[in-house]
Amino acid sequence: MINGTVTVHPRADSSLRHDPVTRGLGWVSAALGVVQLLAPARFARNLGVGDAPRHRLTSTLVGIRELGVAGGLLGLPHPAWLWARVGGDAMDLSLLVRALHDHDGRGLSRTVAGTAATVAITLTDLYAAVTRTTRRTSMELRSTTTVTGTPDEVYRFWSRLDRLPTFMAHLEDVRMTGERRSHWRAAAPFGRDVEWDAETTQDVPGERIAWRSLDGADVPNSGEVRFVPAPGGRGTELHVTLTYDLPGGAVGKAVTKYFGEEPAQQLDDDLRRFKQVFEVGEVVRSDGAPHGKRARKEFPQHPARPLDDDERKEVLA
Structure with a gap:
């Protein structure tokens, strides 16, 4: 959920x-x-x-x-x-x-x-x-999902930043540029790309990862992911908070929503794909599901199947 x-x-x-x-x-x-x-x-x-x-x-x-x-x-x-x-x-x-x-x-x-x-x-x-006369909109997004896995396992998967584009539809590339720094490139509405450098501000294995963009970012942003044991030993609750300046303010939000790029829905979809990639090994899509935006075409449609032992080890490595 x-x-x-x-x-x-x-x-x-x-x-x-x-x-x-x-x-x-x-x-x-x-x-x-x-x-x-x-x-x-x-x-x-x-x-x-x-x-x-x-x-x-x-x-x-x-x-x-x-x-x-x-x-x-x-x-x-x-x-x-x-x-x-x-x-x-x-x-x-x-x-x-x-x-x-x-x-x-x-x-x-x-x-x-x-x-x-x-x-x-x-x-x-x-x-x-x-x-x-710029009115920036500081937007805070929050979303939560429960994943079948221990907090340490989920943390290890998420902390590999180069894996993020496998489930974040608008994220095109993430590469490490230093011990705690990375460069991000993402697709934006109307066929544009935005880029920024980020630094990890907190990294507590099995508990929390937090980051913020550095000066000069196309879209200033920050975020935090918390890995919380789910009640009854049912896995890990993933709590994600993203804060960023939406280009164009409230008008920009309305336009992106009109074109199907509503930010809150994006985050929910990303976490849904994360759950699928972590638990199944790939994004599960039906044959009739639309491709949508260009970035989403990167996720091929396949019938759902469980991971074999080697694939499971790779996901958790």
């Missing part, structure tokens, strides 16, 4: 504090703010709009806004501050367009140049805001 659950935890991307684009835009806001506050008349003249009182006041107010945004981007970075820059750019462009409409011709080239520069800055700010 397979029992699975899924929990979704939306969270904001916390990488903006060290993002060079975000920090660069923060320093741009700071520089503009200081100039506009200290020399509002000169700033207005450089834009070719003159230094009338209303222009000096506008320059001062824009300078205060820029310093506020700079403080947010450099002190407490969040996508909202990037969108604040985009909103400020829109205000600046509207003021410059109005200035071009009412211009008397003196300093027109400077106003045109200022407008062009503001358009370029607006596009940069918009790009930064869109690409940094």
